[in-house]
Amino acid sequence: MSDRPLRIALLTHSVNPRGGVVHTLELAAALHEAGHAVTVLAPAAPGQRLFRQPPCAVELVPVQTTPRDTVEMVRSRIEAFVQHLRGMLARERFDVLHTHDSIGGNALARLCDAGDIDGFVRTVHHLDSFDVPQLTQWQHTAFARASQVLCVSRLWREHLASEYGIAAQEVLNGVDTARFSPQARSSDAALAQRLGIRRGAPVVLALGGVEERKNTARLLSAFALLRASNPQAQLVVAGGASLLDHSAYALRFRALMQELGFDDDPPQPVRLTGPLPDEDIPSLYRLADVVAMPSLREGFGLVVLEALASGVPVVASRIAPFTEYLAEDDVSWADPSDAGAIADALRHALSTRDAQRIARSASRLSGRFSWQASAERHAALYRAAIQETEACP
Structure with a gap:
């Protein structure tokens, strides 16, 4: 495809400062600064907002305040993402739908099943061990159904290859040296x-x-x-x-x-x-x-x-x-x-x-490790996947 700016939706699982959420927001900012049209989607209960506002567009997905347990919380958030994204896709189109967690991955898998989207990207930061089979199943679905899988370390890329036969690509994290400095304040x-x-x-x-x-x-x-x-x-x-x-x-x-x-x-x-x-x-x-x-x-x-x-x-x-x-x-x-x-x-x-x-x-x-380099790597992988899809008969 051409080098035109991409329209990218980045899904994250929380409005709170977890590592995967920080990665999503920093990547969104770097992709935005590179000229791409980025929208971040995050689940939010009434009154919640992202812990840090990125310079790009943000869609807060309304979710329940007090679910009964973890399974109900995940199920309700998957459903909330499905409904919210379905409404967004009716009025705008994305070149890339990229999730950094299992909640977004399952929502996007359901949209694939319904024919609303053709595929999605999943970044696996790490995998958890759950005692609840439903949570384990959702975790597996979120990367097994993705059309492109990314990892932030060789450890997890090799784990996905050896345990699940998935050929993931490694991407970079970064550090903002303007924000983090030894200079006292x-x-x-x-x-x-x-x-x-x-x-x-x-x-x-x-x-x-x-x-x-x-x-x-x-x-x-x-x-x-x-x-x-x-x-x-x-x-x-x-x-x-x-x-x-x-x-x-x-x-x-x-x-x-x-x-x-x-x-x-x-x-x-x-x-x-x-x-x-x-x-x-x-x-x-x-x-x-x-x-x-x-x-x-x-x-x-x-x-x-x-x-x-x-x-x-x-x-x-x-x-x-x-x-x-x-x-x-x-x-x-x-x-x-x-x-x-x-x-x-x-x-x-x-x-x-x-x-x-x-x-x-x-x-x-x-x-x-810089967020600019991370954005460049992501954009190149996005374009390669799009070109491969377009080349298929």
């Missing part, structure tokens, strides 16, 4: 005061909330070990707005806090902030002395790029996808199955912090 001190973060004491920051795949409970145990040598240390766990139900794990985490003698009220050493406004996040990174990401499973780990760009050392699990794109001295590595190893990595990151080394790592990674 007046907002940093104000945020510290508001959240009860002590300045001058080692601050361990974890983003993503309390979740099993984030390994938050084992990080808490590691933090308790760190306090033996750093008694003033503070753990800040931020974020956690998820569509999935993590309540059972959160209860176990709270029980462990009590067992270890921690509370989360100021001036106690553990702070659970919950979701924060988007404008607070750059300051939050700068308040940290180390960012901990001892995850058991990740799609990519955008937090690593953002932390390094903010001048903060990182502890990361020695697993893919981190090992795919990080050099040995970019981070302090940890075995995520061992609280003692995580504590050792935290001590190493704090004791060997080197601003120049972090800056070199951040510069190298930001040169490789």
Whole structure:
């Protein structure tokens, strides 16, 4: 096809700052800046809006406020997307319909079945393990029915190939170095005061909330070990707005806090902030002395790029996808199955912090991972798929 601007619909599963949602909005902004006509679609209950407004068009898909359970929530959101998209497709046409999650994938699969669209693109950031068969089925349908599958890491691309025979293409994540910087701002001190973060004491920051795949409970145990040598240390766990139900794990985490003698009220050493406004996040990174990401499973780990760009050392699990794109001295590595190893990595990151080394790592990674390059890669893959479709008799 020609090099004319593409009309692209990007579907995401939430209005909250999850990694896949951040990727969608950053990609949308970069595609928009490249001249494409982009519309972002996100489900929103009454009164909700996207945590960050992209420069392109946005369609908020009305959804229920309080579904009975996760299955009902997913089912109702799939139906909401189907109905909303059907109305949009009656008045406008898209060259590309691209979803970053299973909710959008199932909605688009249903529209394919009905003949409303010819195909769709799905990005698999990571796959979850569910105890509920219906959720597992929806997850599978969302990538198995896609006409083009993308992944943000080699780990998940190879997993899809070996487990499902799907030939996915790898695409890039990026980091906004204008937004994330080591340069202190007046907002940093104000945020510290508001959240009860002590300045001058080692601050361990974890983003993503309390979740099993984030390994938050084992990080808490590691933090308790760190306090033996750093008694003033503070753990800040931020974020956690998820569509999935993590309540059972959160209860176990709270029980462990009590067992270890921690509370989360100021001036106690553990702070659970919950979701924060988007404008607070750059300051939050700068308040940290180390960012901990001892995850058991990740799609990519955008937090690593953002932390390094903010001048903060990182502890990361020695697993893919981190090992795919990080050099040995970019981070302090940890075995995520061992609280003692995580504590050792935290001590190493704090004791060997080197601003120049972090800056070199951040510069190298930001040169490789940019949202502009990601948009160019996506546009090329979109056009190749369109050309292949048009060439078919």
